[in-house]
Amino acid sequence: MSTSRLLEARNLTFSYGNKQDVLKSVNLTVSPGELVLLTGPTGCGKSTLAKCLTGFIPHYYQGALGGQVLIDGEDIAGMSLSHIARKVALVQQDPESQVCTLNVSDEVAFGPENYQVESTEIVERIHDKLAWVGGSHLSQRPTHAMSGGEKQRVVIAAMLACEPDYLILDEPSSSLDPPGIVLLRNILTSLKQEGLGILCIEHNIGAVRTVADRTLAMADGTLHDGPGRDSAIHSDSTVMRSLGPHPEPLLVASHLTFSYGHAAAVKDVSISAAGGEVIGIMGSNGSGKTTLLALLAGLLKPDSGQVVLGGQPLRDIKRNEALKRVAVVFQNPNHQIFERTVWRDQMLAASVAKLPVDVASEVSGRLLERAGLAQYRESNPFSLSHGQKRRLNLTSTALLSPQVYLLDEPFIGQDPDGREFVSRLVNETADRSGTCIVVTHSPEFVRRHCTRLVFMSEGAIVLDGPVQSVMKRMNEIGLGEYTVTEVD
């Protein structure tokens, strides 16, 4: 038995129940002070591997597990979950659901308190670990009042407070904006220097590749050497959209202001979108992008200002009439699925808008086919993957072929096929003289598909214009991280 310090998986295999193997003979090592990046398409078994390495498989999930996981030479098979957790910590994808206390220092103290560490020592750890993640200023904050990025830093600090030797992060960049990703990279670098062995699972390779020591790619349940640190990210040639000389304005918003209680979310925003336009909206998390979409869709009533759709004030248009002309798809797909089967959810719009059933069925069938959801017609929509649910959100609004699409981060959680589907829908809408306003962190999408780019900061539009000139300006004023292709 070797006694070297190493997190190791040997010939690891796993399948849930009697289904197909998720992991087929995985071999992996992570050394202290090393950052290993693990990539692969959605559903390839990355998260399953993370659960095996942290003992949640088999302690939490049943299935057929083979092979060994060794921590510093010791097989984890005989160890309890809390013992494994002291050595290998897992930071899961959604920071929101991993916070269990009401303020930040309680949260960081939670682990060591359970392990009965001395109070004075815990106080020191709170201080140190928050400093490691650049979160010292957060220590007295209530947990519910933090942004997603801040929550994630607190979750990482809370895991570090148990002083593990190895840290596994599952898709840490997925809820971050570009400045947040830059910060994450810095945190990972400093943790590496502290001697932690880190396994970072990322769908979005660009996010942390520059700080990784090795990259592994997972496909069909096995690991391969991934692309090196210096290899260029492949990128399709730029397909710039161009507009006719004087496009008609389709959606005009003037002087919109909206606040939640005392907190102003959107401040005096004016924006107009013409037929054939695809507008990208960028900005940090919490800059008011989502609220703006809800205002443009007429879902929130502005405190002042108005939205005009096709020459008619939106507030004068009946809800089920507006629905046929403006579609909005928000980020969390679970909140937007209401029926028990995919087909019924898809057809919901037909009954609301009183479309003839035969026409609606035909169009719906085609849409589901294109979105790769045809075989799930009778499935429960909540059993679909995240990307599939989001595509269902899109197809169910596409049924009414609205002129205006408002999409909030449509690419998060999508594999290449899903991304292709979204892009095609956007282009087709623009081709039939509709307009799309897309909130996104993806500069690649903006370059390839948008005619205009809007940058928001603290509830206001600070830049608005042709993509290339806005991006140029963003680079000049220190917003360069938004324009670098690093986000899927």
Place this chain on the structure above:
Amino acid sequence: MGPYLGFINRNTVLHRLDPVLKLVALCAVAVGVLIYSSWSVNALVLIVLIVMFRVAKTRIGLASKRVKFLLFFSIFLVLLQVLVTPNGTVLFYVLPGPALPVTTFGLERGLFLALRFLLIVFSSILFVSVTDPSLLAQGLTRLGVPYRYSFMLVVALRFLPLFESENQSVRLAQKSRGIEPDVRSLSGILRTVRYTFFPLLVSALSRVDSLAMSMDGRGFGFAKKRTFVRRSTWSTADTLFSALVFGYLIMCVLLASGFIGLY
């Protein structure tokens, strides 16, 4: 939405009191108003309570919808009792006839019911806003409640604001798909409930595994006991306050059993 209902950390005497003692005091108020029914005692306790709001630098929030509703409801209670209680000395009649007498007994009964209602609600509001749930959990653990259970309180409170915001998102999403809340028929109500409840439930369930893994991944349940970094310490104020609470309870018991009389 009204002002945030929940613990707000301020450094006042009431905030510093032992959380378990505050819980006992809350129960004492409830028991007290239930075993002895008199509008004058209730009014006295309500005045003490209002003073305590001041001491705790906590706003009652008279302008908020929530508090307005409570006040209207208590006025309604008074009026209802006044109208339906015929016995007692008649003060005047509402309708000529004479019908619907307003009596002293009816008025007293109405006042006492309304005050009892206000007392229980406002003491709970005060308790929630001056009691740190984490310290309460620690206090209960000290008294022998296993921390697995006392900690549930903290977790529940942690997720309340999240469900509130998710509820808002679901409503926006419903509106975006043209689903209007329909309360005209039973099937409409059921559909509205289902359309709201399903997405929220799915969202909540999807968080359960993650939360459990996050807590177990930090040694929750590792040993029977755990360290509490923050703990409350018993002070003179606690002793005085417990004497007050105890005194109040004894007074209520004596009044209720008729050993002493008010008039």
